[in-house]
Amino acid sequence: MKKPLIIALDFSGKMEVNHFLKNFENEKLFLKVGMELFYQEGPSIVHELKEQGHEIFLDLKLHDIPNTVKSAMKRLAGLGCDMVNVHAAGGKAMMEAAREGLEAGSSGKRPSCIAVTQLTSTSEQQMKSEQLIPASLNESVLHYAKLAKEAGLDGVVCSSLEAREISSRIGSSFLTVTPGIRLLSDDSGDQKRVATPEFARKEGASAIVVGRSITRAENPFEKYIQCKQSWEGVLNEA
Numbered sequence: 446m447k448k449p450l451i452i453a454l455d456f457s458g459k460m461e462v463n464h465f466l467k468n469f470e471n472e473k474l475f476l477k478v479g480m481e482l483f484y485q486e487g488p489s490i491v492h493e494l495k496e497q498g499h500e501i502f503l504d505l506k507l508h509d510i511p512n513t514v515k516s517a518m519k520r521l522a523g524l525g526c527d528m529v530n531v532h533a534a535g536g537k538a539m540m541e542a543a544r545e546g547l548e549a550g551s552s553g554k555r556p557s558c559i560a561v562t563q564l565t566s567t568s569e570q571q572m573k574s575e576q577l578i579p580a581s582l583n584e585s586v587l588h589y590a591k592l593a594k595e596a597g598l599d600g601v602v603c604s605s606l607e608a609r610e611i612s613s614r615i616g617s618s619f620l621t622v623t624p625g626i627r628l629l630s631d632d633s634g635d636q637k638r639v640a641t642p643e644f645a646r647k648e649g650a651s652a653i654v655v656g657r658s659i660t661r662a663e664n665p666f667e668k669y670i671q672c673k674q675s676w677e678g679v680l681n682e683a
């Protein structure tokens with residue numbers, strides 16, 4: 446996988462998506478379809494975006510017993526998306542079941558499967574007080590990344606702040622997909638572990654996920670180019 450900038454299509458339906466994508470005529474994009482859009486439109490949204498030539502990360506963050514996740518992944522594998530995810534907190538057996546389901550449901554190459562470690566909207570303080578995890582946030586993220594690797598997954602979702610350590614401990618071919626991306630002038634909103642595209646690049650992240658910074662921008666294409674240049678190292682800290 447080259448190092449993509451993945452745009453999070455956090456929209457309520459197809460009409461909004463089509464309106465947004467008019468800004469990107471002739472661009473082949475890497476798009477993330479999340480819960481809101483998928484629950485509204487169903488599998489057809491994945492088929493339509495694939496037909497337009499885009500790559501798709503289907504972000505449904507599965508987290509259930511292994512048998513249920515395996516069966517669900519068999520179905521998702523048939524949609525033709527390029528990447529899917531689970532919550533690492535579901536455990537190693539669940540992650541193994543996710544991979545097995547994808548393998549069983551794919552006719553060719555299975556989609557990449559990555560595990561969400563600690564959500565980028567979680568702070569260390571919150572993790573300790575709400576999840577009662579006594580370790581540091583970095584240790585928790587790294588532990589989940591190791592479990593995901595042992596389960597045969599392809600990588601993790603983490604913040605840019607943890608990407609370097611994960612790559613150095615687990616290997617650079619293990620994907621670190623990093624949301625919580627903002628340019629310096631952007632509002633971080635509900636995100637707690639936030640960084641610029643340039644920072645993510647310097648920390649060796651495999652991909653960045655950018656939502657509201659682009660989707661809610663006055664000029665989404667201009668903002669996309671700005672983020673892309675910062676991510677690819679064409680621009681200094683934006």
Ligand SMILES: O=C(O)c1cc(=O)[nH]c(=O)n1[C@@H]1O[C@H](COP(=O)(O)O)[C@@H](O)[C@H]1O
Nearest residue numbers: 453504563564565602624625654655656657
């Ligand atoms: O799995 C994800 O994509 C994800 C994991 C995570 O830890 N944090 C996170 O923000 N995301 C997703 O990444 C996107 C970030 O959106 P913005 O904060 O608007 O850039 C959203 O669609 C989230 O659902």
